[in-house]
Amino acid sequence: MGNERMILSPGSLAGGWESLDGSPDFYIFRDSSGDYRLLAYSLDAEYGRGSFSLYRIDGDGEGCHIRIGTKECRFMSEGCPHILHVMGWGRYMRN
Secondary structure (H helix, E strand, C coil), X not given: CCCCCCCCCHHHHCEEEEECCCCCEEEEEECCCCCEEEEEEEEECCCCEEEEEEEECEEECCEEXXXXXXXXXXXXXXXXXXXXXXXXXXXXXXX
């Protein structure tokens, strides 16, 4: 299994993910229209304020990704079902 890459589907990513690198944590869910969404959230402890961003997850033959402006952030498996890499954001663990 060494360097094999799993193709991820949005449904396989549903649930909460906690950043291992200090990036925003996120939750993936299916909305009422059937589309998958990523809700990113972070807390500014100094000011006690949270911030939220919502993105649509798109899938293709190579897996799935979100777009932030013109930047594509692709989801990649790290060989363990509970660890995920999001290009441009960092590593995450399912919580």
